[in-house]
Amino acid sequence: MLTLHTADLLVPGGPEDAAVPLTAGAVLVEGDRIALVGPYEDLAARYPHARVRRWPGLLAPGLLVRSADQLLERTYYPDDPYEVTELGAEPITGEALADLKMTEPRWGHSARRGTQKLLARGVVAVSGRFTVPSVRTAVSRSGLTVLPPPPAAGPTVAPAAAGPVPPSLDPFAGRSAVAEAYYGTLQEGGPARFAAFAVPDEAALLAEGATTCVATVIGGRLLHRRR
Structure with missing residues (x-):
């Protein structure tokens, strides 16, 4: 058609x-x-x-989003509305994530919610190396193209004393022009x-x-x- x-x-x-x-x-x-x-x-x-x-x-x-393995394997997206009252609506990372005692199925459910957030931002491709099987399955089923991470060129840091640049659902994070995010x-x-x-x-x-x-x-x- x-x-x-x-x-x-x-x-x-x-x-x-x-x-x-x-x-x-x-x-x-x-x-x-x-x-x-x-x-x-x-x-x-x-x-x-x-x-x-x-x-x-x-x-x-x-659009292309980088470091998607960190977005989907080191970030938990609460299930709305079932978990929002207890956990809040924002993605969970760091020490708060460790307290959740994540399981393989739970990672898969979170990754499905994460890929939906990416699709809702016009993302069609992600880069990263996925190691959690249920996350790999969720990304594969989402339709997103998966690219290998770029060769390491040393740690990515923001301007002096600002600390590391965290991964972001925003495809334009760290980019100075829209065209840099096109895939x-x-x-x-x-x-x-x-x-x-x-x-x-x-x-x-x-x-x-x-x-x-x-x-x-x-x-x-x-x-x-x-x-």
Whole structure:
């Protein structure tokens, strides 16, 4: 089935000289691939029977989050609403995590909640080395692409005396430009893997953050949609 995804502005990603934003652009998805990229009016006229999904704001490549093993194997996400009264709604790490006496199944349930939080931020890929089997299963089933961690280049630290930079669900943490967080590009024949954000442009996306995500598509499937 053909599906047209369109937004006010389409950013294809890739090298600056090739990543020219397209007003009222669209991607035509067939199966798990992008069949065409172009102006919505042109594609809609050529494929009048395609299902249309309109998103507000910006359509762009999905995002990459680094150190996801720390986010999913060293962080616990309380089950809302069942555990929030006792544990609170915020992710649990450090000494408080040790007090939870985590089990393999509990790690798996937490990782599923964690991957949903990532998908809700337009994330389509993560890097990290997962060692807990139930977490590996949760990540595999989520549809997220898993990349190996980058080669170690010494400890990552913030400016002097600020301490280590903690892993973050925010794909833009530690990045100075939106494009640094993109994973892949929107191009003909490429994987149907992208996200839509309710912001007018990339500057607003960096300022307002990935929680403005309204839709995440991986393998042509709509895996997150803001209600």
